[in-house]
Amino acid sequence: MKCTRCKEKAVVALPSHNAGFCPPCYLKFFQRQVEKAIKAQKLFTFDDKILVALSGGKDSLALAKQLKDLGYDITGLHIDLAIPESSPIARGYVERFCTMYDIEMHVLEMDALGLPIPRVKEKIRRPVCSVCGKIKRYYFNKHALDHGFTVLATGHNLDDEAARLFSNVFRWDAAYLGDQGPALPAEKGFARKVKPLFRVSEFETANYCFIAGIDYGFAPCPYSKGASFTFYKTILDELEHKQPGRKISFYEGFLSKGRKAFARQDQDEGVLPTPCSQCSYPTSEDVCGVCRIRQNLGT
Amino acid sequence: MKCTRCKEKAVVALPSHNAGFCPPCYLKFFQRQVEKAIKAQKLFTFDDKILVALSGGKDSLALAKQLKDLGYDITGLHIDLAIPESSPIARGYVERFCTMYDIEMHVLEMDALGLPIPRVKEKIRRPVCSVCGKIKRYYFNKHALDHGFTVLATGHNLDDEAARLFSNVFRWDAAYLGDQGPALPAEKGFARKVKPLFRVSEFETANYCFIAGIDYGFAPCPYSKGASFTFYKTILDELEHKQPGRKISFYEGFLSKGRKAFARQDQDEGVLPTPCSQCSYPTSEDVCGVCRIRQNLGT
Numbered sequence: 042m043k044c045t046r047c048k049e050k051a052v053v054a055l056p057s058h059n060a061g062f063c064p065p066c067y068l069k070f071f072q073r074q075v076e077k078a079i080k081a082q083k084l085f086t087f088d089d090k091i092l093v094a095l096s097g098g099k100d101s102l103a104l105a106k107q108l109k110d111l112g113y114d115i116t117g118l119h120i121d122l123a124i125p126e127s128s129p130i131a132r133g134y135v136e137r138f139c140t141m142y143d144i145e146m147h148v149l150e151m152d153a154l155g156l157p158i159p160r161v162k163e164k165i166r167r168p169v170c171s172v173c174g175k176i177k178r179y180y181f182n183k184h185a186l187d188h189g190f191t192v193l194a195t196g197h198n199l200d201d202e203a204a205r206l207f208s209n210v211f212r213w214d215a216a217y218l219g220d221q222g223p224a225l226p227a228e229k230g231f232a233r234k235v236k237p238l239f240r241v242s243e244f245e246t247a248n249y250c251f252i253a254g255i256d257y258g259f260a261p262c263p264y265s266k267g268a269s270f271t272f273y274k275t276i277l278d279e280l281e282h283k284q285p286g287r288k289i290s291f292y293e294g295f296l297s298k299g300r301k302a303f304a305r306q307d308q309d310e311g312v313l314p315t316p317c318s319q320c321s322y323p324t325s326e327d328v329c330g331v332c333r334i335r336q337n338l339g340t
Numbered sequence: 341m342k343c344t345r346c347k348e349k350a351v352v353a354l355p356s357h358n359a360g361f362c363p364p365c366y367l368k369f370f371q372r373q374v375e376k377a378i379k380a381q382k383l384f385t386f387d388d389k390i391l392v393a394l395s396g397g398k399d400s401l402a403l404a405k406q407l408k409d410l411g412y413d414i415t416g417l418h419i420d421l422a423i424p425e426s427s428p429i430a431r432g433y434v435e436r437f438c439t440m441y442d443i444e445m446h447v448l449e450m451d452a453l454g455l456p457i458p459r460v461k462e463k464i465r466r467p468v469c470s471v472c473g474k475i476k477r478y479y480f481n482k483h484a485l486d487h488g489f490t491v492l493a494t495g496h497n498l499d500d501e502a503a504r505l506f507s508n509v510f511r512w513d514a515a516y517l518g519d520q521g522p523a524l525p526a527e528k529g530f531a532r533k534v535k536p537l538f539r540v541s542e543f544e545t546a547n548y549c550f551i552a553g554i555d556y557g558f559a560p561c562p563y564s565k566g567a568s569f570t571f572y573k574t575i576l577d578e579l580e581h582k583q584p585g586r587k588i589s590f591y592e593g594f595l596s597k598g599r600k601a602f603a604r605q606d607q608d609e610g611v612l613p614t615p616c617s618q619c620s621y622p623t624s625e626d627v628c629g630v631c632r633i634r635q636n637l638g639t
Contacts, residue, residue, distance in 0.1 A: 210509055211579075211586065213593035215601065272582060276575055280510075283571060287510065294512035302514065302601035 046070075053248055056285035064252045071249045074240045075107045082223050082296070084235040085192045091115045092190035092232075094181050095139075095146070097131035097258035099250045100196030102138050104238055106255060108194065109142055115194075117146040118184055120177050123157035130260035137256065147188075149180050155340030156331075162264060164337050169264050172334060179322060179331045185232035197236040200243045203277050203292045204270035218303035222296060230316060230323035240289060345369075352547055355584035363551045370548045373539045374406045381522050381595070383534040384491045390414045391489040391531075393480050394438075394445070396430035396557035398549045399495030401437050403537055405554060407493065408441055414493075416445040417483055419476050422456035429559035436555065446487075448479050454639030455630075461563060463636050468563050471633060478621060478630045484531035496535040499542045502576050502591045503569035518602035521595060529615060529622035539588065 042051040044063040051061035055070075062070050078084065085091060091108060095101045095117040108115045119135040122128045132148070139146035151157050156176055162169040185193040202223070209217045227233040238246060250257050281288045316322070317329035324330070341350040343362040350360035354369075361369050377383065384390060390407060394400045394416040407414045418434045421427045431447070438445035450456050455475055461468040484492040501522070508516045526532040537545060549556050580587045615621070616628035623629070 210598075211590050211593075213590075213597040215597055276578065279575065291510050291512075294510075298512040298514055299509075 053252075055245070057242070057281065057289060059285070067248065067252055071241065071245065072107060072110065074245075075104075075237055076111065078223065078237050078240045079111075082235075082239075084224050084237055085113070085194075085233075087113060089114065089191045090189060091192045091194050092181070092185045092188070093117050094177075094193065094195045095119045095135045096196070097134035097138075097260065098196070099246050099255070099257040100198055100201075100238060100243075102134070102196075102255050102257045103246045103249050103253075104194060104196040105138070105144055106142060106253065108237070109144055115144060116190070117144050118181060119146065119148050120180055121148055121150045121152070122173065122177075123150065123152040124159060124262065124264070126263040127260040131258050134256065134258040134260070147184065149184065151176070154180075155335060155338065158264070160338060161334060165334070172330075173264075175330050176334070179329075182232050182234075183322065186230075191227075191233060193232045193234050195234065195236055196238055196246075198238045198241055198243055198246050199288055199292060200274050200277065201270070202236065202239050203288045204273040206292060206295055207273045207277060208270060215303050218300065222300060228323075230314065230321065239292065242288065352551075354544070356541070356580065356588060358584070366547065366551055370540065370544065371406060371409065373544075374403075374536055375410065377522065377536050377539045378410075381534075381538075383523050383536055384412070384493075384532075386412060388413065388490045389488060390491045390493050391480070391484045391487070392416050393476075393492065393494045394418045394434045395495070396433035396437075396559065397495070398545050398554070398556040399497055399500075399537060399542075401433070401495075401554050401556045402545050402548050402552075403493060403495040404437070404443055405441060405552065407536070408443055414443060415489070416443050417480060418445065418447050419479055420447055420449045420451070421472065421476075422449065422451040423458060423561065423563070425562040426559040430557050433555065433557040433559070446483065448483060450475070453479075454634060454637065457563070459637060460633060464633070471629075472563075474629050475633070478628075481531050482621065485529075490526075490532065492531045492533050494533065494535055495537055495545075497537045497540055497542055497545050498587055498591060499573050499576065500569070501535065501538050502587045503572040505591060505594055506572045506576060507569060514602050517599065521599060527622075529613070529620065538591065541587065 042054055042061045044051045044066050045060040046066040049063040051063055053067050054061045091113055093105045093115050105117055117139050121132050158173050161172055165172055181193055206221060223236040223239040225234040277288055314323035314325050317324045317332055318327050319332040322329045341360045343350045343365050344359040345365040348362040350362055352366050353360045390412055392404045392414050404416055416438050420431050457472055460471055464471055480492055505520055522535040522538040524533040576587055613622035613624050616623045616631055617626050618631040621628045
């Protein structure tokens with residue numbers, strides 16, 4: 042197979058784009074996808090001060106590298122969850138990455154903040170993943186607001202987004218469907234959130250890291266059974282295999298045609314959050330979820 | 341496994357209902373599902389004059405038997421497509437069924453009406469299935485209106501409906517999504533259309549015919565590669581296998597939560613059909629699709 046752009050030998054085949062690329066052209070293709078996502082969905086501009094959530098995995102590092110290369114004003118934020126089996130490894134990947142590419146990096150240590158995930162896990166009865174996610178979202182948001190960032194960027198890719206959409210559609214969850222998308226506007230107490238990798242798949246991001254020489258983390262969380270929405274991702278992969286391009290057309294079709302239907306409905310039924318009485322984070326209760334976890338831990 | 345109702349030995353297991361049934365209780369279960377569908381979606385009443393589309397397959401015969409048993413006023417309509425390999429066999433099943441259960445039966449012969457499907461197939465370039473479907477819908481509708489039937493009932497089951505919904509969602513086809521459902525109201529030039537089997541799966545309908553002793557047709561159309569939406573049905577079967585009950589909750593969730601979003605949208609964007617200049621059938625063109633086929637054939 043020859044490269045679609047330069048006719049050299051292709052090393053990556055992309056049936057969804059009916060194309061194949063040599064390594065240098067693949068890097069250009071990938072960057073074009075990220076640029077297209079940012080522009081088409083008006084995610085942010087060169088005036089924005091962008092906080093990038095860095096877990097140390099392929100998606101977050103690929104995202105930071107892309108935004109840096111494109112010239113955006115970015116700062117990385119890593120949350121050290123204090124899980125002995127995985128957190129030091131993940132943090133190491135992020136630190137080496139930020140040093141190598143000269144990216145300013147902030148770290149929040151859950152140990153120092155009184156919420157080490159192993160202790161949280163001991164105290165709660167339900168699976169820790171959803172609580173850990175809640176804590177991370179809380180601190181990413183708080184850090185963005187406290188330090189004057191105008192945008193919080195995360196590395197969610199097309200597979201993540203399409204699987205979440207699939208799951209929401211299967212439950213016809215109008216509130217989630219109305220809200221889903223690559224850009225959530227800033228609202229009282231919430232930073233603007235964006236997902237600039239929504240046009241590229243997991244496969245494409247992994248390939249990008251491989252070709253760009255980005256050393257990303259294989260430090261699976263010992264508490265997690267695997268990525269979220271695994272089953273929906275498998276089904277979407279089957280659809281994609283059968284009809285290349287369906288994943289992105291499903292997601293972009295939702296953005297252009299489906300979402301507005303639910304957005305209108307959502308306005309009728311939405312509940313406005315109020316500030317938590319302990320920490321001011323927006324919540325539908327008196328005390329927010331993270332403050333309740335903290336109370337539970339006595340920290 | 342014991343029958344959920346009477347504790348005798350069960351012969352059918354239904355994970356989606358978390359139940360199992362012996363033969364007599366299965367027949368009651370099946371009837372209950374059809375009654376529930378008719379009542380919950382207000383499909384028709386005992387005052388309605390119902391035309392039932394009878395292909396000779398399991399779904400249409402199960403539907404006719406159910407409506408007859410429940411005491412509704414039904415008449416069967418079979419369309420003889422004049423395909424030598426399959427039409428006489430299918431017609432035979434319908435004739436024997438209607439004789440056995442004392443159901444009035446009408447037949448429309450496509451040969452006599454100038455549209456035998458083998459000739460249609462010769463004349464057109466695209467796959468004949470969609471054209472054949474168009475011709476059948478045309479004549480079912482016309483016959484209902486011409487003979488004073490207030491409702492046209494078809495044997496579409498849960499698998500058909502969920503797969504169609506899945507396909508429409510994947511394309512975010514707002515017009516189709518706004519219209520999809522087990523009841524389409526009568527509109528100028530269109531009879532009211534209903535699908536009373538939308539709560540029962542293909543497996544459940546086949547089981548019903550087997551237990552009720554209904555001899556249904558195995559006369560596959562020589563032109564068709566198989567049932568429509570086969571791939572979507574396979575995917576939905578995987579979901580159902582993993583999470584029993586998801587097929588019906590997906591479809592009913594759409595009816596109760598999803599559809600209204602698209603119905604509102606549809607009102608803004610809908611195009612009203614006008615009568616065909618040849619036959620008065622509603623169409624968005626000057627001459628309707630069936631009259632154009634007829635012109636093409638010179639009949």
